Amino acid sequence: MSGDIDERAKFVRTIQGIIQERDFVRALGLLSTERQKDPNDTELLYLSAVAARYAKHYGEAEGYLASLLKDAPDMGRAYQEVAHLARDRGNGQAALQAYRQAVECNPALIASWQALASAYSGLAKQHAADQVRYWSSLSPTLLHAHQLLYEGRLAQAEDVCRAILTQQPQNIEAMKMLADIASRLGVLDEAEFLLESATTFAPEDDRLRFDYILILRKRQKFREAYAQAERLAQRRPNDLTVISQLAIEKMQLGQHDEAIKFFDDILSKAPEDPYTLTSRGHALKTVGDEGAAVESYQSAARSKPDHGDAYFSLSNLKTYRFDDDEVSNMRAQLQRNDLTLNNRIYFNFALASACEHFGQYDESFNYLNEGNLLKRKQSRYRADQMTDEMNAQIQYCDETVMARKTGCDAPDPIFIVGLPRAGSTLIEQILASHSMVDGTLELPNILATAQSLRGRQRITGESAYPEILKTLTDDKCKALGEAFMEDTRIHRKGAPFFTDKMPNNFRHIGLIHLILPNAKIIDARRNALDCCFSGFKQLFAQGQEFTYGLTEIGRYYADYVRLMEHWDNVLPGKILRVQHEDVLEDTQGQVRRLLDYLGLPFEENCVRFHETKRAVRTASSEQVRRPINRDGVGRWRPFITHLKPLAKALGPDLISTDDYKLIMEEKG
Numbered sequence: 001m002s003g004d005i006d007e008r009a010k011f012v013r014t015i016q017g018i019i020q021e022r023d024f025v026r027a028l029g030l031l032s033t034e035r036q037k038d039p040n041d042t043e044l045l046y047l048s049a050v051a052a053r054y055a056k057h058y059g060e061a062e063g064y065l066a067s068l069l070k071d072a073p074d075m076g077r078a079y080q081e082v083a084h085l086a087r088d089r090g091n092g093q094a095a096l097q098a099y100r101q102a103v104e105c106n107p108a109l110i111a112s113w114q115a116l117a118s119a120y121s122g123l124a125k126q127h128a129a130d131q132v133r134y135w136s137s138l139s140p141t142l143l144h145a146h147q148l149l150y151e152g153r154l155a156q157a158e159d160v161c162r163a164i165l166t167q168q169p170q171n172i173e174a175m176k177m178l179a180d181i182a183s184r185l186g187v188l189d190e191a192e193f194l195l196e197s198a199t200t201f202a203p204e205d206d207r208l209r210f211d212y213i214l215i216l217r218k219r220q221k222f223r224e225a226y227a228q229a230e231r232l233a234q235r236r237p238n239d240l241t242v243i244s245q246l247a248i249e250k251m252q253l254g255q256h257d258e259a260i261k262f263f264d265d266i267l268s269k270a271p272e273d274p275y276t277l278t279s280r281g282h283a284l285k286t287v288g289d290e291g292a293a294v295e296s297y298q299s300a301a302r303s304k305p306d307h308g309d310a311y312f313s314l315s316n317l318k319t320y321r322f323d324d325d326e327v328s329n330m331r332a333q334l335q336r337n338d339l340t341l342n343n344r345i346y347f348n349f350a351l352a353s354a355c356e357h358f359g360q361y362d363e364s365f366n367y368l369n370e371g372n373l374l375k376r377k378q379s380r381y382r383a384d385q386m387t388d389e390m391n392a393q394i395q396y397c398d399e400t401v402m403a404r405k406t407g408c409d410a411p412d413p414i415f416i417v418g419l420p421r422a423g424s425t426l427i428e429q430i431l432a433s434h435s436m437v438d439g440t441l442e443l444p445n446i447l448a449t450a451q452s453l454r455g456r457q458r459i460t461g462e463s464a465y466p467e468i469l470k471t472l473t474d475d476k477c478k479a480l481g482e483a484f485m486e487d488t489r490i491h492r493k494g495a496p497f498f499t500d501k502m503p504n505n506f507r508h509i510g511l512i513h514l515i516l517p518n519a520k521i522i523d524a525r526r527n528a529l530d531c532c533f534s535g536f537k538q539l540f541a542q543g544q545e546f547t548y549g550l551t552e553i554g555r556y557y558a559d560y561v562r563l564m565e566h567w568d569n570v571l572p573g574k575i576l577r578v579q580h581e582d583v584l585e586d587t588q589g590q591v592r593r594l595l596d597y598l599g600l601p602f603e604e605n606c607v608r609f610h611e612t613k614r615a616v617r618t619a620s621s622e623q624v625r626r627p628i629n630r631d632g633v634g635r636w637r638p639f640i641t642h643l644k645p646l647a648k649a650l651g652p653d654l655i656s657t658d659d660y661k662l663i664m665e666e667k668g
Helices: 002-020 024-035 042-054 058-071 076-088 092-105 110-119 122-136 140-150 154-167 172-184 188-201 206-218 222-235 240-252 256-269 274-286 290-303 308-315 324-334 341-357 361-378 383-396 424-432 445-454 474-487 503-515 528-537 550-570 580-585 587-598 637-642 644-650 657-665
Strands: 413-418 497-500 520-525 575-579
Touching: 002 024, 002 042, 024 042, 042 058, 042 076, 058 076, 076 092, 076 110, 092 110, 110 122, 140 154, 140 172, 154 172, 172 188, 172 206, 188 206, 188 445, 206 222, 206 240, 222 240, 240 256, 240 274, 256 274, 274 290, 274 308, 290 308, 308 324, 308 341, 324 341, 341 361, 341 528, 361 528, 361 637, 383 503, 383 550, 413 424, 413 503, 424 497, 424 520, 424 580, 424 587, 445 474, 445 503, 474 503, 503 520, 503 550, 520 587, 528 550, 528 644, 550 575, 550 644, 575 580, 575 587, 580 587, 644 657
Parallel strands: 413 497, 413 520, 520 575
Antiparallel strands: none
């Protein structure tokens, strides 16, 4: 295998040399022969496009690029080549747009920044020129490592960075790249450590501080992130990107009105910036100003018709209805070969919503399926690996381990667990309407604690967690519980109790019990078909990678039910299960049941939860601001001809006999 890789690399270098010698016809001939072995090889298609353009075979070059972007829709070099081709054909406007897309996908493309610097004026020109100077200052080795990183070849990029750091332990750029790789792989503590160290070596490096802010936000260290953003703003008070950063950090701190003022300030100077308009829409949506949010998203879409995030954000309101012109534009965008992968995903999910509203269920499913397929290609999720992880919880968190009396005795946390789209936001809204409960966020702290106990899983392929729970000392358990309480204090407003509605915490109930034995745990459960199909329909901001396939989400739900049965057996009476359909049928009865479990007095506000004014950041934000309704019940039924993979994965034990037979007998 290594020999094959070496031979291919040698062939690529040979072709590059022939192109540099301007023998384009010979290069195209050799590439044509080589592509017969693998017609979809992205590097060979890229080189073919370059050679064809130089040879002035423009139609041929365009064909290679169309094939390339179909398989690699986020390859920055491909968009740069699209731009070069448009430029050589005399289409300057199309070239400019492609250069912009190139640097969105891969900021390390110097030629694209040079073209943008030549075309732009004012602040935009200055920004592009700054980018040219920065990337040109890097060594060829570091520049190559960036190309690897931005094309998703993380292992190769990591090898290059570690080799550099072996020789130059304080090489800031290599440390920054290694942190980026660690972040993409979910090893956030390592990424934070690398960036914190790098900022001490280079305190004036603004790019580095930007990255440090982003990783602090990812770890939900919002105060620290805001402090770093303020420090950056002191150095660059007129930089709109820095002001935007401050606004985003204000949002994370729950100071949404101040964030909106920051966004308005940016828009007074750059009124059509689609990214600021979209971010402003998010802030307005979070505080419940749906009308203003819609207007902001629509402005973003008008400003940049291929800005899929704006269209998806409209659909994600769950109450918005697209008009014919908007649908036509979305369809037209998906016909483009040069649409970036993320935008393609956004448009597929938005069109799925639009088609469902118009009753075009087969077409809606086709868009859903395509969007999920594209997300699945980006994902490292493996259903077998997740099943193994849940089996390990069952194996190591047995009755003996769970019988230990350890941890921090604080009774404050209320964990709401389950699957996303199972009604957890509704439960949180009910509880947050109580005077003694603070509603917070989907907090990452338990997941981060579990990650810290895994050891070097990313490198060795082995994990110390959850087996390590058997040997954690009482002092360690108490320390971890106290750290959780301290780290989550920022999200509280002074009530005696607070919610943490990270759904994936159900996989770590054993850990929660050991470090916070007095915490309450609520399992939000919903009809399997409604829950799974709703998850399949939702494009999540991050995580929840099991939702990108009907088989995957069905298996995950089945594993979840099996693991929850285990927790019920080893922790009898610990967990309150709340069935979403029961809340819809008997809201007051279920509210009283919830409050009795928590030991809280009944308050009428919990039944009138939709009147509670608070920031809600999940996809259900607009739904929980309305009275109880059954709009989400049975939404899978119009899509029944497509649901056999889901029904098979769930099995007849998790679906009613009638529904299972109905789906399996349906002619798709």
